[in-house]
Amino acid sequence: MEDSKLESQEAAQRQEIALQILQQEVAGVEEYTNPQLRHLICWKLDSKTLPGALKNKGPKVTKWKELKNKEPPSFEPWTDADEEKLAQLQQSIEGDIALGDTVYARKKAVEVNKAKSLLRGLSKEEKDALLKEIDDDNDDTDANVAGEPLV
Numbered sequence: 001m002e003d004s005k006l007e008s009q010e011a012a013q014r015q016e017i018a019l020q021i022l023q024q025e026v027a028g029v030e031e032y033t034n035p036q037l038r039h040l041i042c043w044k045l046d047s048k049t050l051p052g053a054l055k056n057k058g059p060k061v062t063k064w065k066e067l068k069n070k071e072p073p074s075f076e077p078w079t080d081a082d083e084e085k086l087a088q089l090q091q092s093i094e095g096d097i098a099l100g101d102t103v104y105a106r107k108k109a110v111e112v113n114k115a116k117s118l119l120r121g122l123s124k125e126e127k128d129a130l131l132k133e134i135d136d137d138n139d140d141t142d143a144n145v146a147g148e149p150l151v
Helices: 002-023 034-045 057-067 080-094 103-120 124-145
Strands: none
Touching: 002 034, 002 080, 034 057
16 A cells, blocks of 8 residues: 555656646747656656656657647545555554464465365275374374484
8 A cells, every 4th residue: 555655646746747847838849858858758658767768858859749649647646545544554564463364374274175175075984094194293293392203
């Protein structure tokens, strides 16, 4: 959400600068300075930077002539309601995050459900063999924790 805030603020700033430039009276596109053309083009392209081919004034003038009558990009302005949502989000993040609210916990729950479905399809003998194997693995782990060598 912080990214959305930054993007919205940057778009608003690009638009504000571009509109200030456009309010100035100039005889023609060629009268704009390099920095002015950069601001105008970035605004129309909704970009922080110019494409690499637009280093000199000539290509910038050509690009602006191509873009000037196109619709400017739209963006959602950052509102007080957005700011309040962001503050609430930040507050909830600053507190303890329950393990159940994490991606890991959700993925684990999916895998546990898959395992349960698989187990339901096993015969009694297969289940007993699997449980014995799990118990044996647990005994090995317990022995290792107690400092006994694994066999």
